[in-house]
Amino acid sequence: MRVFLSDQAIAQLVQEDVPFLDLTTYGLGIGQESGVIEFSTRHPMTVCATEEAKKVFEYCGAKVEYLVESGTHIPAQQLIFKATGLAEALHIGWRVGLNLMEYASGIASRTKALVDAAKTVNPQIAVVTTRKCFPGTRMISMKSILAGGASPHRLGLSETVLIFKQHLIFIDTIAGIIERINQLRQRFPEQKICIEVETVEDAWMVAQAGVDLIQFDKIPTSELTALVQQLKQQYPTLKLAAAGGINLENVKNYASTGVDILVTSCTYFGKPADIGAKMTRI
CATH class of the missing domain: 3.90.1170.20 (Quinolinate phosphoribosyl transferase, N-terminal domain)
Incomplete structure (x- = not known):
């Protein structure tokens, strides 16, 4: 490699x-x-x-x-x-x-330990890591997570369209973001549109708007399991990711919720x- x-x-x-x-x-x-x-x-x-x-x-x-x-x-x-x-x-x-x-x-x-643990529960799940590595070490950090069997979540801000709550500060609401999804699709026809949500209500709202991926931030696994099942039944092509505090102690719980992707930063630190x-x- x-x-x-x-x-x-x-x-x-x-x-x-x-x-x-x-x-x-x-x-x-x-x-x-x-x-x-x-x-x-x-x-x-x-x-x-x-x-x-x-x-x-x-x-x-x-x-x-x-x-x-x-x-x-x-x-x-x-x-x-x-x-x-x-x-x-x-x-x-x-x-x-x-x-x-x-x-x-x-x-x-x-x-590798994290990926192996996740795949014992869900062999099809993907583990991806964030940009939260120590500044100046991203190249080696990305090589390291690839060596361990994970993939980069996003290599930089130029790579993907991922809307966070911080973007809402300048657009006011999720509803305001939804109005701009068509604009994003016209501007970036080859890019997937991804949105991070923190509540069940917001998840349903953006799913109905036709986004490609929903990233759940710090939603407890007890709530996430039922939500994932319901969303997949109604929107079978929608990809779902879990993020926020995922580590070796809880990765099996998150993998068991049925999400497609686990997003983590924990492997960089130790x-x-x-x-x-x-x-x-x-």
Whole structure:
């Protein structure tokens, strides 16, 4: 799995950690010694960002001998990455590459756990993740959730038409939004029209207006199950999504409501994966 992380972005990651030189390696006079660095899993995980780590080490002047492809779920104590080169290159690439793999693999592993849990209840359900990742990390975050089996909810504001309650501040009511749906369809004939609602009443109102997708925000599962069943009976082509606080503890409950899509941000936040690094002189 590959995403486009430019050479400039790789250089910026390295230069952030090494603005001038590796002072310790230089001071010890070991920079021209040859070595090998190996990264291994310390617990079961879904591996991610090994391809970006490869670009980091190659930028530093090392040669990558082996890597496990992103999206691979493997047990503990397994080799996932190996590079050879001068000590100077290995020490510069070490932490940058490790950070990428640990943070991305943490997200990928949490995503896989969430997706697997949801699909035990509803094999057809889709899990999608929001834009609420840490600023500046969206590219790696998107790769990580893909590696874990989810999909992006929307990659940016330019991608989809999704109307939130914040839009209503400037249009007053749901009824006012409905009046503009035909205008939206004329302007963007290839785009689906999606609206987020917080009440059962608003859900019926926008369904009658002919939207393509309704996203329920923080509606309890006890209310959602009956509502989803009724809406699907009356509007069989309407897609339904649940959002708001969905996590590993409640994902099965939301998956059991019958919605088509689960929208979450929880996979971005948590501990990085624990990956061990071993360096050897050769």
